[in-house]
Amino acid sequence: MRGLRARLAARRARPYALGSKLSRQFALQTLLGLGFVCVAVYGAAHWALATRADEEMVRKTALVRLLLQRAVHDRDHDFVSLGVQLDTLFRAHTDIALTVKSTDGSLSYRSVLPDDFGALQVRESRFTLDAPWIPGGSAQVVLRMDQSPDERLLDRLAWSLAIVAVGGSAVIAAGGFLLVRRGLAPMRDLALQTRALTVDRLDQRLSTARPSDEMQPWIEQVNALLGRLDVALKQAESFNADVAHELRTPLTVLIGETELMLTGERSPDALRDTLESNLEELRRLAGIVSDMLFLSRADRGAVARRGAPASLAAEVAAVAEFHEATLEERQLQVEILGDCSARYDSGLLRRALSNLLSNATRYADAGSTIAIHIAATPGGAGIEVRNTGPGIPADQCGRVFDRFFRLETSREGGGDGHHGLGLAIVAAIMRMHGGRAEARSGQGTTAIRLQF
Numbered sequence: 001m002r003g004l005r006a007r008l009a010a011r012r013a014r015p016y017a018l019g020s021k022l023s024r025q026f027a028l029q030t031l032l033g034l035g036f037v038c039v040a041v042y043g044a045a046h047w048a049l050a051t052r053a054d055e056e057m058v059r060k061t062a063l064v065r066l067l068l069q070r071a072v073h074d075r076d077h078d079f080v081s082l083g084v085q086l087d088t089l090f091r092a093h094t095d096i097a098l099t100v101k102s103t104d105g106s107l108s109y110r111s112v113l114p115d116d117f118g119a120l121q122v123r124e125s126r127f128t129l130d131a132p133w134i135p136g137g138s139a140q141v142v143l144r145m146d147q148s149p150d151e152r153l154l155d156r157l158a159w160s161l162a163i164v165a166v167g168g169s170a171v172i173a174a175g176g177f178l179l180v181r182r183g184l185a186p187m188r189d190l191a192l193q194t195r196a197l198t199v200d201r202l203d204q205r206l207s208t209a210r211p212s213d214e215m216q217p218w219i220e221q222v223n224a225l226l227g228r229l230d231v232a233l234k235q236a237e238s239f240n241a242d243v244a245h246e247l248r249t250p251l252t253v254l255i256g257e258t259e260l261m262l263t264g265e266r267s268p269d270a271l272r273d274t275l276e277s278n279l280e281e282l283r284r285l286a287g288i289v290s291d292m293l294f295l296s297r298a299d300r301g302a303v304a305r306r307g308a309p310a311s312l313a314a315e316v317a318a319v320a321e322f323h324e325a326t327l328e329e330r331q332l333q334v335e336i337l338g339d340c341s342a343r344y345d346s347g348l349l350r351r352a353l354s355n356l357l358s359n360a361t362r363y364a365d366a367g368s369t370i371a372i373h374i375a376a377t378p379g380g381a382g383i384e385v386r387n388t389g390p391g392i393p394a395d396q397c398g399r400v401f402d403r404f405f406r407l408e409t410s411r412e413g414g415g416d417g418h419h420g421l422g423l424a425i426v427a428a429i430m431r432m433h434g435g436r437a438e439a440r441s442g443q444g445t446t447a448i449r450l451q452f
Contacts (some may be wrong), residue, residue, distance in 0.1 A: 011377040021181045026180075027173030034168050044312070045157055049150045053123055056329040057145050060096055061125045064143055068100070068129050087111065092113070095146040102139045121147040186215060194222075202230040210261035235402070242404030242420070246288055250281035291421040295403065298428035302347035306433070312374045312383060313339035317332040317347065319353040320372075323361065331367045342381040342435060342452050353383070355422040356448050360387040363446065392441035400439045401427040426450070 017063070100109040125143045126335070186208040193206050205223045261274050313336055320334040327334060336359070360370045364387035373384045392400060399405050404420040426448070427437040435452045 023177035023179045025162040030172045031169040034165040038165045100139050101144040121151050231368050248380040249286050253281050304432040306343040309341040323357050333369040335371045340376040350428045352426045355426050356385045363389045365389045382451050384449040385445045397439045
């Protein structure tokens with residue numbers, strides 16, 4: 001039983017030809033439709049022939065009854081003479097047979113019948129003839145009518161209708177197969193186009209000369225998917241280049257300083273200075289690797305472990321207190337406006353807020369105020385960090401959350417200790433909370449909004 005189920009499951013899982021399946025189903029539906037029509041035609045013909053036979057039987061019975069009753073009325077006791085009259089009548093109607101038999105069986109008449117009379121079906125009518133001159137005073141009259149011609153006609157009609165149904169279904173199925181095959185030609189063309197797509201040709205898009213209403217949404221979705229894959233591949237290539245660039249600098253420094261120390265005798269103080277410098281570069285490398293691992297977990301669908309609803313303003317205040325020394329150095333003030341409760345992962349939220357506040361501190365004008373607005377929204381809660389200072393170009397706002405993305409002005413010097421993953425981590429943390437991060441800049445103000 002298990003083997004049979006496995007074979008049936010494997011058979012259902014096998015791919016099938018859509019054109020052949022549609023053609024078979026179309027042929028089956030056609031056969032059923034034509035079969036129903038043919039059965040209806042056959043039934044109507046059978047009913048019409050039966051009705052005609054009944055009417056004919058009634059007329060013939062009335063005629064025979066009239067002849068016999070006239071003979072009785074005329075007291076024609078010559079049964080032989082009556083038989084001659086009846087023979088003359090039934091010689092012209094070979095489909096009718098008459099039998100007259102007296103009650104005591106002494107007198108009888110049977111019309112002459114052809115050899116094939118009643119080969120298939122016979123219709124009968126019986127009545128009693130009362131006559132004083134007939135022994136016993138009455139006779140039983142049996143009138144039979146041969147229905148074999150009608151049955152042969154119905155048989156030929158049945159075969160004809162069966163041939164029409166089967167042949168018509170075959171012709172329609174063949175035509176349907178050709179039409180389905182022609183209708184599926186655009187799909188085969190799309191399959192060839194898809195097969196021709198490669199990693200270096202993701203900029204191409206699928207298209208057909210006359211897409212149908214059913215195919216157009218699929219074409220649009222596949223083209224949109226190709227667009228996203230193209231963007232993702234380019235981002236991955238850019239990411240790899242940025243990773244190589246970020247890792248190359250500290251590695252070059254480590255290798256250069258180590259080779260320099262190995263070129264001759266060095267004092268303990270010089271070696272200590274070199275080790276401290278190498279340790280700083282190694283910490284930078286460790287930070288890059290740690291941030292990349294965190295982003296990798298977020299990309300794989302990691303979800304934040306949210307606690308009970310808690311105050312967002314309290315978290316913001318704790319992060320601001322941690323950055324107090326840096327803020328005082330830059331003569332900056334932090335203003336927290338509003339408050340609401342939300343369910344969040346405290347550690348992840350503090351990391352995101354810390355990255356935002358650190359970013360705002362770097363780019364805010366000295367002596368200005370960093371405003372942090374907290375408010376409930378129809379979709380949950382929102383935190384917005386605003387600072388005044390050099391803005392972000394409009395065409396760059398959508399890219400600030402990309403990995404290793406930094407404005408060209410911030411790349412100058414390259415030794416600020418920041419490697420361009422801060423806002424990417426902020427966006428990843430918001431995705432882990434089911435939210436999003438947005439950036440806008442204009443009129444000397446830059447705002448990063450976190451929407452839970």
